[in-house]
Amino acid sequence: MDRRKFISGVALTSAGLAAGGAAQNESTSKQSKTVTEAVGPKKAVIISKNTGMQGSDGAYELLRRGHDTLDAVLWVLRAQEDDPNDDSVGLGGLPNEDGEVELDACVMHGPTRRGGSVGGVRNIKNVSAVARLVMERTNHVMLVGEGAQKFAVAHGFPKENLLTEHSRKTWLLWKETMSNQDSWGPGISDPNWKPPVPVPSGTPQALQQKIDHMYEVAADLGIAPEDRMKAISRVLNPPTGTIHCSVVNEKGEMSGGTTTSGLAWKLSGRVGDSPIIGAGCFTDQDVGSAGATGSGEENIKIAGAHTIVENLRKGMSPQEAGMDALRRIARNHNNDMNKLRFLEMVFYVLRKDGAYAGVSLWSHGPTGKPRNFHVNDGTKRLENCTALFQGSAIEWPPILQPATGK
Ligand code: ASP
Numbered sequence: 359m360d361r362r363k364f365i366s367g368v369a370l371t372s373a374g375l376a377a378g379g380a381a382q383n384e385s386t387s388k389q390s391k392t393v394t395e396a397v398g399p400k401k402a403v404i405i406s407k408n409t410g411m412q413g414s415d416g417a418y419e420l421l422r423r424g425h426d427t428l429d430a431v432l433w434v435l436r437a438q439e440d441d442p443n444d445d446s447v448g449l450g451g452l453p454n455e456d457g458e459v460e461l462d463a464c465v466m467h468g469p470t471r472r473g474g475s476v477g478g479v480r481n482i483k484n485v486s487a488v489a490r491l492v493m494e495r496t497n498h499v500m501l502v503g504e505g506a507q508k509f510a511v512a513h514g515f516p517k518e519n520l521l522t523e524h525s526r527k528t529w530l531l532w533k534e535t536m537s538n539q540d541s542w543g544p545g546i547s548d549p550n551w552k553p554p555v556p557v558p559s560g561t562p563q564a565l566q567q568k569i570d571h572m573y574e575v576a577a578d579l580g581i582a583p584e585d586r587m588k589a590i591s592r593v594l595n596p597p598t599g600t601i602h603c604s605v606v607n608e609k610g611e612m613s614g615g616t617t618t619s620g621l622a623w624k625l626s627g628r629v630g631d632s633p634i635i636g637a638g639c640f641t642d643q644d645v646g647s648a649g650a651t652g653s654g655e656e657n658i659k660i661a662g663a664h665t666i667v668e669n670l671r672k673g674m675s676p677q678e679a680g681m682d683a684l685r686r687i688a689r690n691h692n693n694d695m696n697k698l699r700f701l702e703m704v705f706y707v708l709r710k711d712g713a714y715a716g717v718s719l720w721s722h723g724p725t726g727k728p729r730n731f732h733v734n735d736g737t738k739r740l741e742n743c744t745a746l747f748q749g750s751a752i753e754w755p756p757i758l759q760p761a762t763g764k
Contacts, residue, residue, distance in 0.1 A: 398610030399712025403735045406434050406603035406706060407651050409444060410732040411740065413437030417605070418734050427605040428467045428490065428613035434603040435463070435486040435617045442522045445592070446599015448483045450522040451619020452592065454626050455540055457529050459520040461485040461619055462633035464500075465493060468612035468643035473499055476506040477629040481517040486617040488515060489633070499635065503627075520619075527579045532593040532623055534579075535572045541625050545655070546697055553696045592622060595724055600632055602639060602649030604708040612710060614639045614647040614663075621654065630654025636664035646670045646710050648680070652703035652719070653687075660686040666707055676707035677744055680717035684746040687719065695747075702751045704743060706731055721745035 402421040404414060413434040420430045439448025446452065453459045463485040464475035474493025477500065479485050488510045492501050501509055511517060521529075544551060569590060576586040600618035616639040618632040631654035632638035638654070640663035641647035648666040650657045657663075662683045669679035683705055691697040703719040716731030721743075723729055729743040 397711060398608045399606060399735075400608070401712065401735045402430075402605070402607045403708060403712045403714060403733065404430060404434065404603065404605050405708050405714045405716065405734075406732045407601045407704070408730050408732050408740055409438055409447075409601050410434045410603055411738060412441065414732060414734045414738045417603075418736070418738070421605070421607050426467075426613070427469075427607050427611050428465060428615070430605045430607075431465065431603045431613045431615040432486055432490060435601055435615050436484055438601045439484050439486065439617055442524070444599070444601075445522075445525055445528070445619075447601055447617055447619055448485070449518075449520050450525050451520060451599070452525050452622035453521055453529050453619075454624045454628065455537065456626050457521065457526065457533075458626065459525070459619055460624075460626070460628075461520070461617070462629055462638075463489045463615065463617040464633045464635050464639050465489045465615035466613060466635060466639055466641035466647070467493065468614075468641045468647065471643060473635045473641075475500040475633040475635055476510075477502040477633040478627055479503070479506045479510070481520060482507055482510040482515050483518060483520060484515065485510075486615050488513070489615070489617075500633065502629070524581075524585065527576075527581050528589045528592050529623075530579050531572065531576050531581065531589050534575050535568075536593050537623070540623060541621075541628070546691075546700060547655070547659075551697070553700065591724075600638075600651040602632075602651055602706050604639075604641065604647035604649055604706060606647070606708055606710060606712055610710050612641050612643055612647045612708070614641040614649055614708075616649050616651075618651075631657040631662070634658055636661045638663060640664040640667050642667050642671070644671070644710070646676070646708055648705060648707045650703065650705050653701045656687045656690070656701055656703060659690060662687075662703075662705060666705060670707070670709055676709050676713050676715035677717060680705040680707045680715050681744065681746060684717055684719050688746065698747070699749075699751055704729060704731065716741060716743040718743040718745045719747060720751045721748045722750040724750055726750060 417430040417433040438444045442450035451459045461479045462477045466473040474489040572590045602616040604614040606612045616632045620630045637658045639649040648663040665683045666679045707715045718729040730740045
């Protein structure tokens with residue numbers, strides 16, 4: 359190309375870009391006008407997993423003082439990430455099969471229509487804040503593994519050991535007594551999958567013997583007597599955990615976020631739904647915000663949070679929108695209760711006008727308590743979820759407590 363042609367080409371391209379840029383700015387400002395003109399609820403609303411009660415007051419206070427909705431979301435998530443006693447999130451999260459804590463998180467900011475996410479991060483506690491920085495300080499949406507850790511360290515996050523003594527000993531109990539029940543081999547989605555024989559071999563006596571044996575191993579490992587049955591429960595039924603939080607303020611501005619240590623004893627490198635934008639969390643400023651806790655693999659396959667927000671867009675109520683997503687999970691398993699009883703899912707749904715719902719696959723958790731979720735609209739409380747099925751996913755406690763005096 360000769361010089362003259364090149365220069366005029368550049369000029370044309372720049373003019374085109376300038377015109378395109380102007381058009382784009384116009385549409386962006388129109389868009390943000392729509393966004394700020396959003397009709398909000400009379401009062402700000404926070405919804406989350408029940409553990410969000412812990413950070414609820416602080417988060418609501420931030421909203422009262424006019425902070426961004428994402429600040430409130432992160433306040434709720436951070437309270438759990440910092441809490442060593444929450445063994446499903448951040449510090450103290452139950453590790454993968456190698457004893458390494460690997461964390462996942464994502465956030466979405468409605469007003470700027472942005473999202474950020476991190477997956478499989480080791481040794482960094484506040485991964486939800488790292489996900490926010492991916493959103494705000496990079497040209498990317500998702501960072502994983504070592505790269506995500508390097509990015510967090512570059513932004514001043516300390517590297518720390520996230521495996522608490524409690525979680526290490528529970529992992530050892532799994533290693534010594536149940537690690538033959540792992541995630542290797544075809545899973546529940548395989549057409550030939552058969553439900554496992556009840557632990558350990560089907561008879562109440564055998565089960566009791568197994569629990570008694572685990573109780574002894576737990577004692578040998580130095581697990582405190584009052585913690586032993588909880589640790590055994592964790593080992594027999596690898597727990598899911600996680601916290602999702604969605605927030606809308608009085609202006610109708612919305613944000614959402616989800617953080618987790620994922621499924622206990624997972625394969626190294628396994629990433630669940632929590633950091634997947636559209637599965638673990640999805641926020642659309644025009645419509646609403648949704649998120650999930652539970653069987654991550656199931657949720658990814660139905661893009662749960664996105665499905666729910668799209669259902670809201672079509673005019674469904676928050677409860678209908680969530681129940682439809684749950685029915686998709688059941689449909690993926692041909693409504694086979696022999697499979698569905700091994701799955702768990704809770705969706706948290708918040709519409710832009712403040713209407714909300716918590717819906718669960720099962721009405722009760724494995725400990726027999728009704729599934730519930732946290733709401734704060736100026737009054738902090740727990741509400742029961744609306745469930746697709748009555749009962750609980752996995753029967754716990756399985757038959758008997760160990761004999762006294764052990
Ligand atoms: N959904 C999370 C995951 O699959 C776990 C959970 O919510 O408990 O990693």
